[in-house]
Amino acid sequence: MTLSVSGLSAVRSGRTILHPTSLVIAPGARIGLVGLSGSGKSTLGHALIDDLRAQGRSVAHVPQSPDEALDPLRSMAFHWQEAEHALGLTPGSADQRGLFAALNIEGGDLSKRPWSWSRGMQQRFVIAMALIGTPDLIVLDEPTSALDPVVAAATMDLLDRHLDGRETAMMLITHDLGLAARRVFQLMVMHDGQLVEQAPTDDILLRPQTRAAQALVAHRNWMALPC
Amino acid sequence: MLRVNQVWVKRGAAVALQDISLSLEPGRTLAVVGESGAGKSTLIAAILGLLRPSHGEITWAGAPVRACRPALVMQEPRSAFNPVLSLRRSVMEPIVASGGTIPADRLCHLCDGLELPPDILDRRPTEVSIGQAQRVGILRALVASAPLVLFDEPLSALDAVTQKHTARLISDLQCEEGFAALIVTHDLGYAAAHGDEIAVLKSGRIEEIATPEQFVLTPKPGYCEQLRDAALALGALEAAA
Numbered sequence: 342m343t344l345s346v347s348g349l350s351a352v353r354s355g356r357t358i359l360h361p362t363s364l365v366i367a368p369g370a371r372i373g374l375v376g377l378s379g380s381g382k383s384t385l386g387h388a389l390i391d392d393l394r395a396q397g398r399s400v401a402h403v404p405q406s407p408d409e410a411l412d413p414l415r416s417m418a419f420h421w422q423e424a425e426h427a428l429g430l431t432p433g434s435a436d437q438r439g440l441f442a443a444l445n446i447e448g449g450d451l452s453k454r455p456w457s458w459s460r461g462m463q464q465r466f467v468i469a470m471a472l473i474g475t476p477d478l479i480v481l482d483e484p485t486s487a488l489d490p491v492v493a494a495a496t497m498d499l500l501d502r503h504l505d506g507r508e509t510a511m512m513l514i515t516h517d518l519g520l521a522a523r524r525v526f527q528l529m530v531m532h533d534g535q536l537v538e539q540a541p542t543d544d545i546l547l548r549p550q551t552r553a554a555q556a557l558v559a560h561r562n563w564m565a566l567p568c
Numbered sequence: 569m570l571r572v573n574q575v576w577v578k579r580g581a582a583v584a585l586q587d588i589s590l591s592l593e594p595g596r597t598l599a600v601v602g603e604s605g606a607g608k609s610t611l612i613a614a615i616l617g618l619l620r621p622s623h624g625e626i627t628w629a630g631a632p633v634r635a636c637r638p639a640l641v642m643q644e645p646r647s648a649f650n651p652v653l654s655l656r657r658s659v660m661e662p663i664v665a666s667g668g669t670i671p672a673d674r675l676c677h678l679c680d681g682l683e684l685p686p687d688i689l690d691r692r693p694t695e696v697s698i699g700q701a702q703r704v705g706i707l708r709a710l711v712a713s714a715p716l717v718l719f720d721e722p723l724s725a726l727d728a729v730t731q732k733h734t735a736r737l738i739s740d741l742q743c744e745e746g747f748a749a750l751i752v753t754h755d756l757g758y759a760a761a762h763g764d765e766i767a768v769l770k771s772g773r774i775e776e777i778a779t780p781e782q783f784v785l786t787p788k789p790g791y792c793e794q795l796r797d798a799a800l801a802l803g804a805l806e807a808a809a
Contacts, residue, residue, distance in 0.1 A: 459605075490754060490756055490799055492603075494798035498801065516729075519728070560732045562803065562804070563757030563758055
């Protein structure tokens with residue numbers, strides 16, 4: 342089902358950090374929300390999640406830091422049960438074993454609290470929770486920033502495989518256009534709290550229209566620079 | 569020249585570094601990559617003399633490394649600074665401690681290059697963004713004109729555009745001043761673009777020391793090849809592929 346939001350905005354300390362923004366997201370869409378630090382990407386992501394959930398849509402969220410997703414006083418098992426409960430699943434019915442094996446966290450002790458797990462394992466645990474069900478949308482905010490390159494690549498491949506053929510849409514929030522360009526079919530470019538450009542990925546890579554998109558395209562890749 | 573010769577480092581009962589040998593000439597850059605826990609930051613601590621090798625030796629120009637007053641960019645930008653001091657005091661501390669002074673125009677030039685606002689040094693670490701704190705950490709390391717600069721994930725808090733600008737500034741300054749740079753990073757694109765050589769660490773051992781061309785085109789089979797493939801899958805090496 343197509344997801345639609347309109348007039349999303351945010352003001353902090355009297356300053357508008359997200360100007361009124363409307364989005365339409367098709368089922369199964371793969372969208373990259375890209376921009377520089379402070380451009381409003383995460384703010385739009387949060388506003389989008391809140392609005393869709395208020396509409397009764399199911400949205401899974403992988404925040405930038407696992408600290409935002411995990412209660413330090415609760416065990417990992419508690420978090421998993423909460424995620425199943427939120428999706429209306431019978432406790433223990435999710436494919437925990439398969440997801441943990443795919444994300445290489447099967448050695449983690451679920452009776453422990455988050456801080457007993459490494460940061461990279463915490464992040465992969467949060468990603469596993471997001472993949473339990475079949476939400477309308479998964480929002481991933483810099484999902485691989487806490488991961489080693491080999492694990493990060495494997496995690497993104499797992500996401501691709503998991504979402505392949507499903508109606509779940511995916512929004513990847515990142516400053517790294519090089520990563521987004523490999524993973525999404527459509528890009529949305531943020532600058533100063535505004536969505537300044539959106540187009541198919543190849544169009545933006547070949548013909549960026551705005552200065553914000555041009556800067557991201559020019560700097561998307563280390564090896565492309567004459568060093 | 570930095571020379572790390574057959575160094576072993578233990579942390580408790582665990583062996584953190586095993587038989588590490590490498591060298592780094594003035595004006596050159598060695599990028600150190602590898603998974604978390606591979607021993608990258610331990611290597612920096614050993615070079616700085618904060619961890620004593622159980623075997624082997626580490627020297628700069630034949631003397632203990634600390635004698636050359638190496639500079640360090642720490643991994644965690646905010647905790648790298650004293651929270652109750654202004655950033656200016658923290659930046660000046662190593663210079664003042666060694667009885668030196670910094671020409672005002674050098675400080676301004678570096679602030680400009682790092683895209684830091686002029687008044688930032690009068691703020692405390694909690695009053696700046698994490699990306700700004702990371703760049704002030706780089707400023708502190710570069711301003712002292714140390715012959716050896718150790719960078720521990722120096723660009724991790726910066727966006728893609730600022731990363732490239734900052735890396736370019738470091739390289740340009742290195743060309744002018746000739747310091748040796750050892751850069752620990754998870755970012756294989758950064759390592760390949762700015763390293764003269766790349767050392768791949770795994771489980772405390774060096775898997776391979778290669779030029780960027782060797783690393784990208786003909787990595788050693790096994791872990792090094794996995795790393796190269798991961799960089800391609802993540803878009804970090806797209807243009808070279």
